[in-house]
Amino acid sequence: MYTVRYTSVMDNRGTILERALILFSERGYDAVGVQEICDAAGITKPTLYHYFGSKRGLLEAILEQSFSALRNRLTIAADYRGDLPLTLQTIAETYFSFAGEFPIFYRLQLALWFAPQESEGFKAVSMQNRFQHEMIEKVFLDAVLQHGNMRGRHQAYALTFLGMLNTYIGLGLNGLATLDVELARQAVRQFQYGIYS
Template structure:
């Protein structure tokens, strides 16, 4: 692995284990076996390094989510596909997913929150558009699309947090149960 890849990997592990704010640049350099000028050459700053980590991993999620959130008239199937996509991604990239969850709930003025907010808005908008597109078949959803998207994504992230902590498997059956539970509330 080249220096850039090593820095990304070590920083991701450290940020996920201890939090972005708790990790210093020198600690990242020591873990990666490089000097500060090398880190600054590739990323410019600690924030630049975080943004590179987020961009790299979120690009994979964006591709998968864009495909999963393609609404074709079957809301339960689309929600199931989205849930499976999130669970699969979190299982495949647990260190990254733990980091992005921590950043999502970081203080609003923190660098970490500011770095992740654009990525989180993208996810919310993708899911919100599913509910908007479902309004013609499910008129009772009109005007509720934003609330439904926030609730659905929040529920998925709660299950993922439980899965990352070893309390539940992030499998197809859990996705099915989660979607079924969510649907009980949205069709009323």
Template sequence: MDTRQKLLQVALNLFSRYGYDAVGVQTIVEEAGVTKPTLYHYFGSKQGLFETLVKEKSQSLLEAIQLASAYHGDITKSIKDVVNEYFKYAQAQPTFYRMILSLWFAPPSSEYSGVVQELLLEQTRLLEAMFEAAVQNHGNMRGRHQQYAVSLKGMIDTYIGLSFQGHIQLNDNVLNHKIVHQFMHGIFS
């Protein structure tokens, strides 16, 4: 692995395990087997390292959600696909997803909040677009895209969080079906 990738990987592990603020630049470069100027050469700052990390790691998630959230006349199927992709990603990248979850409600003033909020916003946009497209067949959903998007996302993250704490397993088709069913029921009742 080249130095740049090594730094990103080490940073992810450390940030995830101890938190962004608790990990010093010195620790990162030591574990990566390089020195500080190397890190600053690639990323400019600790914050720049974090931003690069989040953007590169989240790319595949955003692409997957974009595909899954396409609306083809069956909103229930789209939601199911979306939930599936989230669960798949959370299982494939648990360290990263855990880190993002832990920063969900981070204080807006913190230097890492901006990137995380941006990532969240992009996800919300994709989900909103899905609900917006479904309005043609479900008139009662009109004007509530954002609310649906954020509450679906909240529901998904809740279950992913529960899986991280060992309460449930995401590898469960029945669970997926129940979640979607529960969510749809919340919409149409």
């Protein structure tokens, strides 16, 4: 016998994470105060500081929670098995479906991605982004065997590919495109055309 803890499905810690994500995504990390987050979560400041230590710690916890889910999916998707176009297609579909499932988080991560380099938000997210970069770079490095020397451009390729995906995701989040398999195919074709030509 064990006690079912109903509070565990949405305890104070989870509520704080949830509400802070929404507020940060809507108005930005710097523009949202700690007190406002506490009011939205129905708790007081010492509770927030008990769980996260600082405002920055709260942001990092939010990012870690969502990025770990993205990492798990990408690790599977980016496993290069000798077919670069297919691998890119899988990666693109993974990003699209993830952004579609968690639009609020993806909006926040897009804003932080382009945030000023000395801002708190950029520093917090850049650690998480490094994993994505390296994983996609690795795909291009592995593909060298098939596609010949990339003249050390794998870093630029990875960023261009991600930039293109994010462009389409931005379109999708604003209702101007549907983030489906077909759009992923288009993005991959478009990217490859720019690279190989």
